[in-house]
Amino acid sequence: MSQALSYYLDHFGLRERPFALAPDPEFIYWSAEHRGAYAMLDYGLSTRAPITLLTGEIGAGKTTLLHHFISSLEDDVTIGLISNARPGVNDILRRVCAALSLEVGQGADIADLFSVIQTFLLDQHRQGKRVLLVIDEAQNLNRDALEDLRMLTNINAGREEVLQLLLVGQPELRAMVRRADLVQFAQRVAASYHLPRLDPVATAGYIAARLKTAGGKPGIFSRQAADLIHEATGGVPRLVNQLCDLALTYAYAEGAPMVKRDTVQRVLDDGVFFGAGMADGDGQSG
Known part of the structure; x- marks a missing residue:
């Protein structure tokens, strides 16, 4: 100092x-809106929502709230975090593997990556664990990346889904999800909250x-x-x-x-x- x-x-x-x-969960300010956002994150996780969206204005405190939420989760939740999605990312499945610490070969194609992730998710389910994949700055994802993520939420064990997505991003993320060519993705969004300015x-x-x-x-x-x-x-x-x-x-x-x-x-x-x-x-x- x-x-x-x-x-x-x-x-x-x-x-x-x-x-x-720097985002610091110790300094989170619990405005009514921040409490509402946190409650929606908890609701999405507890109800096994396939996809939860948290959006907010630039600098509104989304990342601080996200870090606080993640730090509060129990050991039965396995977390994969993609902290800064790149604009136009087209290798989202490989990023998912990295976030979940899954080893994949350099030449692995989409089918190989999907298979590795599916095997991991089903194994976690057998161990009684839930898997939460968190993507920050998700407004940078393109349509293909969102579609690949949606396909992952289709993986299930019997009637139970084995992966939940939490996408955090700026307001344009909501507009993107509402596009006509992403209607199937939007239908899987079961919880969402927009964090406004103070x-x-x-x-x-x-x-x-x-x-x-x-x-x-x-x-x-x-x-x-x-x-x-x-x-x-x-x-x-x-x-x-x-x-x-x-x-x-x-x-x-x-x-x-x-x-x-x-x-x-x-x-x-x-x-x-x-x-x-x-x-x-x-x-x-x-």
Whole structure:
């Protein structure tokens, strides 16, 4: 940790950075929408939904929620995770094998890959385990990849399906699944939830909750500062994190005991917050 950051934490009585950008389940903020999303993930798993969709705006906190959900699962669930689906991916079955730690030959064709996966899934079922395949950034999958995944959900042991899919992605994933040529895929989606941006009240609650988790006082940011942060970020958690971190740095440099609206305004006026132009949906994935 740099000396400057150490002073920054000491100044506000913080144990760690409250607004780091890396997804951290410890810092999840349970807004009503996040609770709804988590409940839908749990519903999809417990009802053995063939396909569950979780979508949300860029930087809305999908990955953090996903990591929290995965960490809560019992040992009877075998998890395969494809954390960053590549645009236009056409080797999804090979990626599935890698995610499930299955060995396949370099020259294996689609039929070979399907057979290896099927054998694994049926073996897991015999052991009393469920298999959950999670794909993050799933909006990058093309039609063929989605069709290959749908075929995997057709594998069953008697009347019981042996694989569940959880696809996490940006809003265009929902639009893609609704295409006429993917109707069979859409019919297998038994649970879905769209995670929206935070509203002004939730943004203030999010800021306070992260400060408290980091060991600080939730009132370090004034309500007026939180309102301006919401206005500048559109309520996108990742952008809120960026702006809050900069505002804390400015307040520390000024020797201020808290972040007020004019502190946030100075950050914006200085042009150091590059997320200002991303609040309408441009920019980073997540």
